[in-house]
Amino acid sequence: MTIAGKGTALITGASSGLGAIYADRLARRGYDLVLVARNQDALTRVAKSLSSSTGRKISIVRADLEQRNDLLKVEGILRSDPSITMLVNNAGIGAVEPLLMSDVEAMERMIKVNVTALTRLVYAVAPLFVAREEGTIINMASALGIAPEVLNGVYGATKAYVIALTFSLQKELAEKNIRIQAVLPGAVGTPFWDASGGSLDRLPENIVMKPDDTVDAALAGLDMGEVITLPSVPDAADWNAYEAARQKLMPNLSRNIPAPRYRVPASAS
């Protein structure tokens, strides 16, 4: 099936912050939009303002991605709307307290949104993109996915999951003409910090990026064909070296004999 124009982008977490900027930028790039979040009033505001400024078709879906039925509803839209050409898996919640001070119930809710919902939405859309040999999946990770010791470890771990899933999706889907990207911003000035129990005011100004700049950089990375985009890292060679070290480990990650440094002399056992 051929899609007229750019098709439709479904954006989760489009009621504020980075998701609302993605909505703006993608509408201006010619996508129609399906905007998903819990706050219906905020979604309506974003949709109204963008449909009048861009003329794109924009619909909103009120859904709490922690709730199974709501998540199934969004999955159903991805499966049944043939115009969808892009999924922006952006909704996420954070936490700043260290493990011993954070509530495990809140951690589980974070895992439901950052990991479970993101994964189920990928599963819903990927078969259709593969059948059509076209589609784009953007997964919002975080720089904390590779630096989980900086803030709340469960948050960092959810974002490490997003990065790992993205690598795997790239391996499985890129050859089927599906574009895959994980975005790893550092701190960004959005309502995220208040919602996470932190405060932007406590962060040095020089480490906090504007949400507009973050999304523009992320989309520039997508246009460049990047699988991993780190909006604030000045020298791409630093990520390339990190990735090269990972690749260097690959051939030896599974072997039938322990590494020499772990061979215990017979007399010591």
Ligand SMILES: NC(=O)c1ccc[n+]([C@@H]2O[C@H](COP(=O)([O-])OP(=O)(O)OC[C@H]3O[C@@H](n4cnc5c(N)ncnc54)[C@H](OP(=O)(O)O)[C@@H]3O)[C@@H](O)[C@H]2O)c1
């Ligand atoms: N800000 C940062 O410093 C930073 C840095 C790196 C990565 N990120 C990532 O960027 C993404 C967007 O965050 P942001 O900074 O733009 O923060 P934000 O302004 O707080 O946006 C979070 C979005 O997720 C939605 N959301 C949260 N829980 C949800 C749920 N249960 N069901 C449906 N939607 C839900 C929120 O909408 P409702 O409240 O209306 O549901 C909101 O639209 C997140 O994945 C975050 O982890 C942020």
